[in-house]
Amino acid sequence: MYSVFKKILFSLDPEVAHYTALQSLSMAHQLGISRLQTKTLSQPTTLMGLTFPNPVGLAAGLDKNGDYIDALAALGFGFIEIGTVTPKPQAGNPKPRLFRLTEQEAIINRMGFNNKGIEYVMRRLEKTRYRGILGINIGKNKDTSNENAIDDYLQGYRAFWKFASYITINISSPNTPGLRDLQQSDVLSVLLRALKQEQQFTFSNHKKYIPLVVKISPDLSMQELLSVTTVLLQEKIDGVIATNTTVHRDDVAHSSYAKEIGGLSGKPLQARSTQIITQLHSILQNKIPIIASGGIMDEKSAQEKIQAGAELLQIYSGFIYSGPQLINRILSAI
Numbered sequence: 001m002y003s004v005f006k007k008i009l010f011s012l013d014p015e016v017a018h019y020t021a022l023q024s025l026s027m028a029h030q031l032g033i034s035r036l037q038t039k040t041l042s043q044p045t046t047l048m049g050l051t052f053p054n055p056v057g058l059a060a061g062l063d064k065n066g067d068y069i070d071a072l073a074a075l076g077f078g079f080i081e082i083g084t085v086t087p088k089p090q091a092g093n094p095k096p097r098l099f100r101l102t103e104q105e106a107i108i109n110r111m112g113f114n115n116k117g118i119e120y121v122m123r124r125l126e127k128t129r130y131r132g133i134l135g136i137n138i139g140k141n142k143d144t145s146n147e148n149a150i151d152d153y154l155q156g157y158r159a160f161w162k163f164a165s166y167i168t169i170n171i172s173s174p175n176t177p178g179l180r181d182l183q184q185s186d187v188l189s190v191l192l193r194a195l196k197q198e199q200q201f202t203f204s205n206h207k208k209y210i211p212l213v214v215k216i217s218p219d220l221s222m223q224e225l226l227s228v229t230t231v232l233l234q235e236k237i238d239g240v241i242a243t244n245t246t247v248h249r250d251d252v253a254h255s256s257y258a259k260e261i262g263g264l265s266g267k268p269l270q271a272r273s274t275q276i277i278t279q280l281h282s283i284l285q286n287k288i289p290i291i292a293s294g295g296i297m298d299e300k301s302a303q304e305k306i307q308a309g310a311e312l313l314q315i316y317s318g319f320i321y322s323g324p325q326l327i328n329r330i331l332s333a334i
């Protein structure tokens with residue numbers, strides 16, 4: 001079924017295909033057709049104090065505004081991460097900004113945090129029926145300087161703690177100038193300490209502990225990874241997502257899109273992303289759980305992430321290339 005749908009979608013401009021797919025999914029969900037999907041295998045996993053019905057989740061960026069949560073959840077994901085959401089709405093980069101490297105099973109995007117902003121997303125979340133595990137990924141607006149970035153992340157936390165099972169702090173998108181500099185240890189400590197204080201506040205005052213998860217880049221050197229992990233441990237961060245997209249173009253040099261600026265995801269990201277998980281696992285020694293994202297395209301790549309030390313998986317490009325069936329395929333293999 002997905003292979004037919006995919007043929008049509010892949011004949012369209014990638015960004016048009018993106019919204020066509022989500023709109024169709026939403027319509028199918030409203031008509032009750034999407035439930036024809038075979039039921040997802042149950043494989044509960046408890047992590048960060050949360051019980052996930054299965055360990056295969058949807059990565060951030062597909063549903064930036066929380067418009068499709070119910071329809072996506074019906075496909076059988078163990079958890080859904082929406083966002084990245086910034087305080088104010090922003091249009092993102094000019095189009096074209098999304099490229100499909102079909103032969104390499106990859107995507108290059110420079111969307112640039114196009115999203116409708118906190119207020120819109122809060123209204124969406126009030127309407128959603130989904131009661132499963134929801135991650136909300138927060139970031140800063142493009143016109144907010146790094147000096148003032150903390151305020152944007154605090155606004156995100158304060159708006160979303162009521163709705164989120166966990167909150168992801170995105171400091172690793174390559175498409176917001178300077179964002180990845182927030183991974184530098186001195187800046188990162190200040191940012192994470194402020195968010196941890198906020199977490200403590202909601203716990204003391206509302207008896208709700210919202211795990212804080214940090215999403216890191218695959219382009220960190222070993223030295224940079226060591227300093228990031230030192231901060232994550234010091235600040236008692238609850239989880240780490242490894243990884244976001246890469247700015248490197250290894251394995252895609254011969255594609256006509258190789259020179260397009262943006263983050264590369266999918267199969268060419270697989271090995272580097274798994275290597276980061278291996279390094280993280282050896283540094284963290286199970287003190288902080290690792291969520292894998294980056295090139296999970298099939299059963300084998302999913303198994304590799306788990307062998308490297310990941311406890312949860314997130315898919316994005318694999319979902320675009322293989323469709324919802326990929327969830328069950330992975331679950332039967334891990």
Ligand SMILES: Cc1cc2nc3c(=O)[nH]c(=O)nc-3n(C[C@H](O)[C@H](O)[C@H](O)COP(=O)(O)O)c2cc1C
Nearest residue numbers: 059060061083084109244265266293294295316317
């Ligand atoms: C079109 C597109 C948009 C994305 N937007 C976001 C985003 O807003 N926030 C974020 O943290 N990651 C974003 N990502 C990164 C994905 O969440 C994921 O980490 C990355 O694509 C690697 O996984 P994959 O190889 O399975 O695609 C985006 C990825 C793509 C392809």
